[in-house]
Amino acid sequence: MAAAKPKIAIVGAGMGGLAAAATLRQVGIDVTVYEQARQFGRIGAGIQMLPNSSRVLRGIGVEDRLRRTAFEPYSHLNRVWDTGEIKRELPMPESLFGAPFLCMHRADLHDALLSVLPPEIIQLDKKLVGLDQAGDGVTLSFADGTTARADAVIGADGVHSLVRDLIVGPDAPLHKGRIAYRAVFDASLMNGGEIRPSRTKWWGPDRHIVIYYTAQDRSQLYFVTSVPEPADWVTRESWSAKGDVHELRAAYEGFHPEVRMVLEACPDCHKWAILEREPLPHWSDGRVVLLGDACHPMTPYMAQGAATSIEDAAVLARCLAAVGNDDIEGAFRRYEASRKPRTSRIQAISSANTWMSGGNEDTSWLYGYDAWTAPLAEAGDLALAG
Template sequence: MSRGPSIAILGAGMGGLTAAAALLRQGYDVHVYEQARQFVRLGAGIQMSPNAMRVLRGLGLEQHIRSTAFQPTYWANREWDSGEMKFELTLGAKAEEQYGAPYLLMHRGDLHASLASLVPDDRLSLNKRLVSFEQDDSGVRLQFEDGTSAKADAMIAADGIHSGVRTSMLGPEQPKYSGRVAYRTTFPASLLGGKPIGECTKWWGVDRHIVIYYVTAQKDEVYFVTSNPESDWTRESWSLKGNLDELRAAFVGFHDEVQNVLNACPEVHKWAIVERDPLPRWTDGKVVLLGDACHPMTPYMAQGAATSMEDAIVLSRCIEAEPDIARAFQVYERARKSRTSEIQMTSHQNTWMRQRTDPNWVYGYDAWSAPLE
């Protein structure tokens, strides 16, 4: 039998699913509401640094993830044209020993499916788009677009960068367009025609960059993601296609290894890079924000999903430790805000790994044991 309080989780992204998995393990009465009609395996890679892998280890997913993901032995940072090495971060077994968990590269869809496997079907409702909510002493009522509603003692809003719950809490404010777009795609490594790519490389140009890595243990699938200036593109969607000629033109003059990858890729998606400054607060009574809903960031440190997953574990620990849920939410906000704000600001600067960087303050964090107060 589930224990109280009952908790509604809005959004089945990395943050919402991790929160659901952690709270279900603790025996709470949890239900996830997601607007999508189905989960789609999007063409994107994701880096799971040791701080994120520690979250997955605690949820029992490490072995499965290891069997599908690629473990690079280094992260290379190279000059865009000459290929000269600017800084090489050692990964592989050595980094695993140092940080206590591996650094893995994988398909975003594989990670999402692994987390979703921890949430039973009867705890997740798809096609439930929240249009409004209200809270009173008895709890939170969620109203969905299809006319149905749900009631819970509290709500965790993991509804992403355009969070409607954030808007209700703090007023309307569009996320800031960074003036840059990301082209990204995954494709079969066989299309490279045997030409080599590094295991994981960020190619640093003057005003743009591209990150290229394998996303499977067999190294049979390649991913890249760019960041390049574009003044007036603000459409942000995981499914919008980009123009291959425009992409290739944006990276003319880059090293041959980059050209080979761009020439081989059959299609690409295009995404506006948006962010927010740290928010003044994340909680309102029995409602709390989590992940991109409260600290969206540029992808330059590969920490957006990782910090959402950390949030989820710390929040589940706060709920366990503090019987008053509104107070538990406040403890969570205090425990998490300085770390996520620092990562947001560092990521904004896009200097991570450009020169010798000590990533220990990010990778060494353990959400399962970090102090709550």
């Protein structure tokens, strides 16, 4: 007789949480997603889905929907901040890694993931305040006084994860004196100007800016930066804080005319602190496990934060499908042992901000990864998750 499938609660309805809901439902697992927000908003930010994550989106069933509106860059292009000299360019046709490179608005990806989930499994306005593991399940307590019971819990609640605090203990974010500006705006504000049809990163001596279109018709443009900032400002990781567009332009004085054109056209921007966290000693405790930014938060410098969360979802579903409800804790340890070496490597490179800054390093280990078929850790490897 086949093992019974568990009922799993997912805390957090971001990219990782929704991807986990989709992949778990594909293997027959009942899920409910609990999200603290009262409603979903269209936060003004772009997102890159490189082949390693778009391959998972294909398996979830949202690739075609995204391709109807997303921009497909010609290449991953790296240029010198002032002269425009090419440091490295990697053309990225779909044939290179077997999946597309897509740039889009974050809300379009979020909507696509929501589209494959029944609305009734998403519970909004559910702010988690406690977890209680007892017997063969977990009780979740919410700020509104309600509770829920599940066979297991996945904490996909981001860099400020309460689930992480509850199972690992609170950890303080590390600030290294850097902030980011970002904006999505109408490309027509450039008055006929255009940027190259690539995802371009402009490398300065102590700062950079990444620019790309977020719509197939090139009607929307996005940029995100990394700039030194006195540490006294770097106190939070809020995506909603407004930035001063004049300060932003001043920070990129002397950059190439293409960068200046984009910044002059930008009507307003947001500003947030780039904070990091130390790698966690373990990702799970009993029947509670972490996913995505909750367990391996990353700087945005490799565009792999949401991507690795989406990879996590596919691998976690594979591990749980193999055990049903018989050994959830073992499945969680296998998932961690399967994922931690890769995510730790990406975390370290992203923190150093050296990816594709020059040279000819191999990119296939990153972009060619297939979370649906990558080898899973064997029993002897589970010490990695200890």
